[in-house]
Amino acid sequence: MANHGGSANVYTGWLLAIADTLRYRGANCEQVFARAGMNYRDLVEQRGLSPGAATTRLWKEAVSATGDPALGLSVSRHIHATSFHALGFALQCSSSSFSMLRRMVRHNRLISNIVELQLHDMGETICVRSLPVNPDLPPCAESFDASLSLIVRVARRLSANHLNPLAVDLCRPPPVDEQPYRAVFGCELAYSAKENRISWRKADLDIAMRSANHALARQLDDLVEAEIRARYEQSVVSQVQALLLEQLPDGEPTQEKIAGQLHMSLRSLQRRLEAEHTSYKALLEATRLHLAKLYLSQEKFSLVEISDLLGFRDQSSFSRSFKRWMGMSPRHYREQLHRHVPQGPGPAGG
Secondary structure (H helix, E strand, C coil), X not given: CCCCCCCCEEEHHHHHHXXXXXXXXXXCHHHHHHHCCCCHHHHHHHCCXXXXXXXXXXXXXXXXXXXXXXXXXHHHHHCCHHHHCHHHHHHHCCCEHHHHHHHHHHCHHHCECCEEEEEEECCCEEEEEEEECCCCCCXXXXXXXXXXXXXXXXXXXXXXXXXXXXXXXXXXXXXXXXXXXXXXXXXXXXXXXXCEEEEEEHHHHCCECCCCEHHHHHHHHHHHHHHHHHHHCCCHHHHHHHHHHHHHHHCCCCHHHHHHHCCCCHHHHHHHHHHCCCCHHHHHHHHHHHHHHHHHCCCCCCHHHHHHHCCCCCHHHHHHHHHHHHCCCHHHHHHHHHHHCCCECCCCCC
């Protein structure tokens, strides 16, 4: 269980969910973050990865501020499909609940490199184990509460049969009030366990998911893998692509902003991209085109919504750019796509 990502980090999507929970509870999230040695406004601006030790401090301060030792269960409610970018959409497109769990385990490094997820086929049951990468420095109990309850919530939300686990084992000591845990997990619970894990009946996981789209899931897998490489590799191209993926929904980021977030001057960024035979403009357009194709393949996104997600000022700007890239309008592309790409579950594992 080596930590292949270097330093221990947690994706800031979790920290933003903690902030949302604090605000919902009436706490001053900026003060709580400050007590944990973190700047909330910098977090919102930069996103990316946050040190695991700082995240553990934040959990402790958040529990203290709310007086809720089961806060992790509430934080998982504030994680949405967009919290983890392409991964959230990939999970929705999985062909079955089992496929969704396999995808979550496979791409877990996008979310955190301090915990390893493992999936085990036990015959009639399927078990997902959540193991600290460094057993001597495990994440806090609240973090495991949040991550395991998120797995259960996602599986339940995306399944057609309102999926419940068979059993949940938690390393944490028994809580003073067990009711929140019973309400969230809805199954047999064990505390002070040797490891954190969730077990399901295998038959319950084999049911096809209503949102299945095998072809799109595969494309999204590639996008998630690119994000993971950008997190843990030194390629400037990968790092720029990752920042674009995160920030385009908030508007088109400037080269200067991206350079600052990579802690280099504008000229240094331009030289590094030239060395990798590309430019900021080329990366911006390639990223937008890739995302546009993905969004257009899903009927639930309107052209206005896609324009916003890609950081365009308005729909007409998006339409002009797309026509320049593809030689046809976004509407025409979507019509062609849905005439030729079948919807529904694909082969096992999709």
